[in-house]
Amino acid sequence: MPETEGPTSKTDAPVRIEQLVKGFGRQRVLRGVTLSFPRGKTTVVLGPSGCGKSVMLKHLIGLLRPDKGRVFYEGEQIDLLSERKLGPIRREFGVLFQHGALFDSMTVAENIAFPLREMRRGKAYDEEARVRLVLRLVGLEHTYHRYPAELSGGQQKRVALARAVVLRPKVVLYDEPTTGLDPIRSDVINELILKLKQQLDVTSIVVTHDLASAFKVADHMVMLHEGKVVLEGSPEEFRNATDPVVKRFLRGEASEEELQAIRAVGTGMRDTDGGMRGWE
Ligand SMILES: Nc1ncnc2c1ncn2[C@@H]1O[C@H](COP(=O)(O)OP(=O)(O)OP(=O)(O)O)[C@@H](O)[C@H]1O
Ligand SMILES: [Mg+2]
Numbered sequence: 001m002p003e004t005e006g007p008t009s010k011t012d013a014p015v016r017i018e019q020l021v022k023g024f025g026r027q028r029v030l031r032g033v034t035l036s037f038p039r040g041k042t043t044v045v046l047g048p049s050g051c052g053k054s055v056m057l058k059h060l061i062g063l064l065r066p067d068k069g070r071v072f073y074e075g076e077q078i079d080l081l082s083e084r085k086l087g088p089i090r091r092e093f094g095v096l097f098q099h100g101a102l103f104d105s106m107t108v109a110e111n112i113a114f115p116l117r118e119m120r121r122g123k124a125y126d127e128e129a130r131v132r133l134v135l136r137l138v139g140l141e142h143t144y145h146r147y148p149a150e151l152s153g154g155q156q157k158r159v160a161l162a163r164a165v166v167l168r169p170k171v172v173l174y175d176e177p178t179t180g181l182d183p184i185r186s187d188v189i190n191e192l193i194l195k196l197k198q199q200l201d202v203t204s205i206v207v208t209h210d211l212a213s214a215f216k217v218a219d220h221m222v223m224l225h226e227g228k229v230v231l232e233g234s235p236e237e238f239r240n241a242t243d244p245v246v247k248r249f250l251r252g253e254a255s256e257e258e259l260q261a262i263r264a265v266g267t268g269m270r271d272t273d274g275g276m277r278g279w280e
Contacts, residue, residue: 021068051224108145
């Protein structure tokens with residue numbers, strides 16, 4: 001299908017979405033999101049929990065289909081493709097899923113080799129060399145024979161990242177890569193995001209709540225709120241943002257409506273002598 005001239009089509013962007021609308025039942029999650037993810041750059045997508053960041057990411061690789069709107073990869077509309085035709089496109093993406101666990105019963109090396117074995121393109125890879133290469137990239141070559149349970153949470157994330165890039169992707173998607181890690185381990189992941197961008201020359205899309213991480217890795221930033229893009233721009237533009245929704249998010253403050261909702265729940269639970277009902 002020919003690509004129409006959209007407002008963002010002039011940007012050199014391998015990945016684009018246009019007017020994406022997605023809901024589940026009566027819940028409207030994405031309400032018309034148009035974004036371009038610039039080539040070779042890292043775009044950070046910010047937004048409160050539940051605003052649809054993971055849902056948006058899943059559309060980029062056809063794991064979810066839009067109710068309305070379109071998804072493009074290298075100028076080709078992909079949201080209508082069959083699973084079979086999506087296969088080669090998905091191989092261009094490396095994905096670090098939010099809850100993407102390693103297989104416990106496999107060693108680190110077997111976990112990383114898994115996508116190589118899954119891919120039946122008749123190409124003979126030197127599997128061990130490839131696994132060692134990506135393990136070296138994440139600084140964990142010595143864990144080759146270990147099992148996930150023998151690694152720390154931060155190391156497991158790094159192994160998952162090695163697995164995400166073993167097929168040498170053109171685009172890497174990171175869904176909350178630093179969640180659950182302490183600041184030092186988070187920073188190791190940030191450094192890896194920067195290093196992979198340089199060494200593999202990839203386009204990166206990072207979904208995160210972690211503002212320190214966001215400002216460290218971002219070339220370009222987007223904020224989603226209530227299913228729409230509230231701001232898209234450089235990290236500098238985000239630092240100087242005047243939009244109250246963006247400012248509140250960056251300061252880590254709840255909105256007045258959110259606070260009122262919490263206070264209302266509190267009053268409903270309290271009985272007359274100040275105890276909390278139902279806790280006895
Ligand atoms: N497969 C699904 N079926 C039904 N509802 C879903 C599905 N996937 C997501 N949702 C709903 O869509 C909304 C957005 O979910 P999403 O996972 O994208 O949030 P998020 O912005 O990634 O949040 P977080 O920062 O907590 O990861 C949520 O209310 C979620 O419950
Ligand atoms: Mg999410």
